[in-house]
Amino acid sequence: MDLRIWRIPFSTNVERVALALGHKGVAVEWIDVDPADRSEVERVSGQPLVPVLDDGGTILFDSPVILEHLERRFPESPLYPLDPARRAEARIFVDWFNRVWKRPPNLIAAELEKTEPDREKIERLGTEMHAALDLFEDMLDGRHYLLGEFGIADVIAFPFLKYALGVPAGDDELFHEVLFEHQPLEGRPRVEAWIERVDGHPRS
Template identity: 30%
Template sequence: MKVTDDAAAAVSKRSAMTLFSDSTSHYSHRVRIVLAEKGVSVDLVEGVDGVPVPELGDLNPYNTMPTLIDRDLILYESKVMMEYLDERFPHPPLLPVYPVARAESRLFMYRVERDWCSLVDTILHSSDAGAVAVARRDLGDSMAALSPIFAEKPYFMSEEFTLVDCCIAPILWRLPALGVDLRATKQTKPLFNYMDSLFGREAFQESLSIQEREMRI
C-alpha cells in the first residue's frame, strides 16, 4: 500500500511508537496489554467516544482503531500488531518458541475471535435487541462451559501467559459492562480464579484506560 503525502507527513512528526486507541474497545485493549507486558513506551492517541482523531484517516485506509505506527510502518489489525510487538520486543516472549505450539496459539486466537469476539461485537453494536439478548446468553453459556479447562493450567491451555490471554482478558474484564451475568459456582470457580490472576497482573492494571476502570467499579 502506498502511503499518501499527508500520511507520510503525519508519521514523520511522530518519533515514538504511536498507538491510536479506542479507550473502550477490547481490540485496542489487547494491544495495550501487550505493550504493557513488554514495558514499551508508546505515544497513546485516544479517540473520543470511539471516534478516531482526524489524523488517523490519512494513515489507515479503514480509519479504524487500534492503529499502530512504528517509524514508517503502519499496522491496523490487532493480531498483526500483537505478533509484531512480540517479535520486535522478544522479552518476555508471548508466543511459544516451537512451531507446533505457536500454531496452536494462533488457532486459539482465531477461535476467540470467532466464538467470543463476534458475540461481544453483536452486544456492543447491534440494533436488534433480540440478537443482543441471544449474544449475551451465548457468551455467558460459552464462558461457563469452558470454565473447567482453567483448572488444568494457570493460563489458557498454557503454563505461561501468552497472546491468547491478551485476547481473552479484555473480554472477561468487560463482562459486567456487557450485561453478562457470570455467576460464581463450583463449575465456574476455575474461570474466576483465572480472572483474578489476569486482572492482578501489573501490566494488565497499567493497560486500563479510565473508562475501562469504570467498567468494574
C-alpha cells in the same frame, strides 16, 4: 524507540496491545483520539478503528496483526509459545476468539440497537456465551492462564471477559454492557480468579 499508538477510552482491542507491551516492558507514545472524530486515525491508517500502530513509519491496524508484529519486533518475554506445535494451537485460539467467540455478543448488541429486538434470538446467543464461559472455566482447570503460562490467549481474551466483573463508570458502550449481562460468574470461580490475576499484569 519510535512507537506510537492511537487509542480511544475503554477500547478492548487497545487494551490487548497495552497488555502485550506491558509484558514485554516496551514503552510507547499513546495518542488519544476523540471517539466521535476519527479523521486523524483515517488520515494515518486509511480506516477508522483503533488501535493503530506507527512503528517508525510502518503503519499497522487490527490488534492481532499488531500483536504478531510486536512479537517479531520484541521477541524477549514472548507471548506466543516457542514450540511450533504449541504456537499453532495458540494461533488457533486467537482465530477462534476473534471469529467465533466474538459473534454472539456482537449479534446481541446489533439486535439491541433495533426498535424491536428479538428476545428469543438474544436468549439463544446468550446461551452460546455461557457455553463459551464454561470452556474458559475448563481451560483454567489446573493452570493459572488459558494456555498454561501467561501469553497471547490471555492478552486476546481478557479485555472482553473482564466485563463479567462489571462495567466501569463512564463506559457507556453497549457492547460492554452485553459482555457484563451475558457472562455471569456464578459457578465459574476459575474465570473470576483469572480475571483478577490478569488484571494485575502491567500495561504500557
